[in-house]
Amino acid sequence: MRTITVLATTLLIFCCGPAQAWWDEGHMQIAYIAYTKLTPAVKARADALLKLNPDYAAWTAGAPTGMESEYAFVHAATWADDIKLKPNYRYGKVTDADAGQNVGYSDLVNHDYWHYKDILFTPDGTPLPAPVPVDAVTQLNKMIAVMPSSSGATDDLRSYDLSWTLHLVGDLHQPLHVIARYTAQIAGAVGDRGGNEEKVVPATGETIALHAYWDRLFGGYSSVFGAINDATHDGISGITPDAAKAGILDPDVWAQEGFDLAKQNAYADPIRTDKTAVELTRAYETNARNIARDRVALGAARLANLLNQVLQ
Template sequence: MLRLWQLLAIFVVFGLSRPAQAWWDAGHMQIAYVAYKHLDASVKDKVDALLRLNKDYAKWTAEAPDDRTAKMFAFVHAASWADDIKTEPYHYTRDKADGATAGQNIGYNDHYQHAYWHFKDTNFSPDATPLPPVNPVDIVTQLKLMIAALPESSGASDDIRSYDLVWILHLVGDAHQPLHAVGRFTKQIPDGDSGGNAELVIPATGETIALHAYWDSVFGGYVSPYGAVFDADAKGGLSSLSVNQTSAQIADPQAWIDESFELAKQYAYASPVSSADNAVLLSRDYETNARNIARSQAALAAARLAKLINDALK
């Protein structure tokens, strides 16, 4: 159980920023932008037609100076929609992974948050702590369902295909965040850490933050499409990273989760991260490795996202 001072520290950190969301807006938008640059021209038009069915389209494109930029802005901003619906203005309802609404795919008539769609905790224990059963519905089950429905030939309505597209833009990024693929159970945290949410770390910036949120924050927090494009195209930014083309061809979401799980065990839980809930000071080596892994995973997510959409809408 977290101590009072630790809970207060987390409250202070999160009170000054957006709630913890995978990669946060900056990461998701940069992944989407890099993917967009690799979409076929005809696919970009089909994508835009689907995104126009989302009620937030006008908001996504409000700052765009021209139609061409507006289409790109919509794609980039849509990547954060699955996190946006967790916030108060949307009034979307929380539900559970074992509930009647868990695995549905009904389009924009669905007003549930589906928080469990964002991850698949591959549970493990380094000290033989008992593991719980896995959720029946998760990021892998939903990505497979939505990817299958995205092509026009699937027979799904445009409303469903649009809804699925905005979720796919987000979930592909989530699947490549290592702590969205793991749950660690230890004697000190017997109920599991929910992907690093129970452990506390102190990075070089000096704040106390949940391990999961630390990894989410690698690309920054809230950002506009302008900011995401600027950061991705900056020297050494996400646009400049090379990706192994053999790995980029892997289209199975379960394989993505398996990769992320192994990276989490090797890097996210590496020393000095504790097996308990006490805050630990991160080392320079740990933070360097975390940034490198996050960047390579985001670049890979962008390549796989572009391939997925090109294949579905060609």
């Protein structure tokens, strides 16, 4: 029993960190929906690049015959989180000289600080620190620039960047991955870390971090089959985002959208400016689910449009 408890606690701590977004379900649903919107030529290019990822065999193990490429694409969306548990990868600091490097699979730093962009915000005039120079937006812009074959980048680097891109597009569409709130009660060097310092009690009854509440709105860990089934039967794949919004392929714009949503909705009443746990209202939870569904659908459409452009 103690072993199970320790393992569960370890997983909870890992999942509630600032670098985890949507958990497996949300990331894989975004990837699945995007894959259905790729042109045949772009699908073929993406499939070929992902075969270079060291986890490709694991991604396709057990996939139905003929669906190996689709399963790999969907599973690849979690790879940037998976490497945080690999013993041959190490944690680094955003201030390290190699924090912003983009060199391919030879890079064994897990770069957990690539998963978010802290746009700083204070509702009460609390002093704000200087922003960090490396984040999800800076790195995704680098990756977008080298993914076209005309960039001259190696296939190893393009494969690495594609694997990260499948994940980072999802991260940037989670509102609490693009904000850090500083208040008189929650300040310090990193503020609230995107809602990780505030505690909430949802209808399920447990006390969890606000960030984790938003991350898990599509569920937790899932198989590829489960994510595809949920995207199909829960209606996410049937949501058609505004075409003009889906055509916006600038990560800076995505981050600003999420920042505005977080200010107006993620930190809305009854969320407090201190660390006191608050019970979420039905209105808050309903609004959060609706925003999350719209962001996932929009993120999937943008991911497809982005790949159709850079891998054409």
